[in-house]
Amino acid sequence: MDRDINAAKSQVTRRIFRDTSMTLPLLGFGLMRLPQKEGKIDYAAAEVMVEQAMQAGCNYFDTAYMYHGGESEKFAGKVLRKYPRNSYYLTSKMAVWMANDADHVERIFQEQLQRCQTDYFDFYLLHSVNETIWKKSVDFHTLDFLKKMKAEGKIRKLGFSFHDTPEFLRMVVESYPWDFAQIQLNYLDWENYRSREQYEILTEAGIPVLIMEPLRGGALASLSPVANEILTKAAPDSSIASWALRYAASLPNVLCVLSGMSQAEQMQDNINTFSPLKPLSAQERQTLDEALTAHKQYLAVPCTSCRYCMPCPAGVKIPEIFGIYNQYKVMKSRSSFQNNYNALPEESRASSCVNCGKCAKHCPQKIAIPDMLRKIAEEVK
Ligand code: SF4
Ligand code: SF4
Known part of the structure; x- marks a missing residue:
């Protein structure tokens, strides 16, 4: 029997999970970009953010086997332990690409339960499904194993996160009666990344949607100066990030919008945006379209800082380089580009x-990373 968690205390808007009494906060805390100190998770700062989230009723926590090199799951286990297990939702994911065979998949799952200090995951996903990962999952009988874990109560709701074409998504959707799916969706990717088609396929299939990258790795928290000005003029008291979060959350089949927050201030701003959610009006959509048209001229590399490409065996800091380069293309400051770039170890x-x-x-x-790095190396010269 699905139960509701914390709904009475929630400040943030909640959505009902299918035909159940279960509700999820529309804002979820993604534990992939936690605050860091000296290269490690800053427990004190991150714990304050968890407290802040729980107090606002923002009680959905999304981690994964590879976030923070495995430290994110351990953080979730240590910090959430002080709350009753039925007062929050904990989600993790199976990184099939890190497994060597079917037994390894099972060992990873057991390790995840241990790291998270829990007997079960409320939500669990086959992580980052694309054609290659799906094939590996089939070879390793991963879905059969996850179905077994669901039957044993170690997984409550089973879904997948997705990074491939809408055509491939149709096949995945038809393979199993999924409880939910997680897709990349934001106003930049709606057409570019074919997020609209993905959302529509899932909605037609009656599968609730969770959103990842609503801010495209933070890139939509601050746009080009012209685009920022358009949005700020329309709503002087709203952050630029709030437009992107409201865009994603205004879609009716969206159950939860995940944000990988790194600072208490970001979290407070996001909580304010969802307390309660005000869906975008037709006028606001038009304003956002204008800002997007202005911003598109500046885009260089579509990197979301997800870090799936890391570590690089040669030591290249790929997401950091793309971040510095994108900032340069937006701000047009050659000197700060050189300074930031030269601050990276050689x-x-x-x-x-x-x-x-x-x-x-x-x-x-699908960024051609080595080619793009070559181009940037040339440009730095
Ligand atoms: S380049 Fe790396 S960090 Fe950027 S989107 Fe691709 S995998 Fe993610
Ligand atoms: S292609 Fe270049 S950046 Fe990518 S992993 Fe290899 S050395 Fe690192």
Whole structure:
């Protein structure tokens, strides 16, 4: 029997999970970009954010086997332990690409339960499904194993996160009666990344949708100066990020919008945006379209900072380089680009890439990473 968690105390808007008494907060806390100190999760700062989320009724926590190199799941286990297990939803994911065989898949799952100090996951996903990962999942009988875990109560709701074409999505949707699915969706990707088609396929199939990358790895938290000005003029008291979050959450089949928050201020701003959610009006959509048209001229690399390409065996800091480069293309400041780029250790710069191609295989955005690094290395010269 599905039960509701914390609904009475929630400030943030909640949505009902299918025909059940279960509700989810429309804002979920993605634990992939937690605050860090000296290269490690800053427990004190991150714990304050969990407290802040729980107090607002924002009680959906999304981690994964590979987030923060495995430390995110451990963080979730240690920090959430102080709350009653039935007062929050905990989600993790099966990274099939990190498994060597079917037994390894089972060992990873057991390790995840241990790391998270729990007997079950409320939501669990086959992580980052694309054609290659799906094939590996079939070879390793992963779905059969996850169905077994669901039957044993170790998984309550089973879904998948997705990074491939709408055509391939149809096949995945028809393979199993999924409880939910997670897709990349934001106003930039709605047409570019074919998110609209993905959302429509899932909605037609009656599958609730969770949203990842609503801010495209933070890139939609601040746009180009002209686009920022359009949005700020229309709503002086609203952050730029709030437009993107409201865009995703205004879709009726969206159950939860995940945000990988790194600072308490971001979380407070996001909580305010969802307390309660005000869907975008027709006028606001028009304003957003204008801002997007202005912003598109500046886009360089469609990197979301997801870090799936890392670690690079040669030590190249791929997401950091793309972040610095994108900022340069938006702000047009050559000197700050040079300063930021030169602040990276020499072995982490684009010129250290040995073109092994390992990173590009894992990039959900299908960025030709080595080519792009070569271009940036040339431009720095
Ligand atoms: S192609 Fe270059 S950046 Fe990518 S993993 Fe290999 S060395 Fe690193
Ligand atoms: S290059 Fe691709 S895999 Fe790497 S952080 Fe960016 S989007 Fe993610």
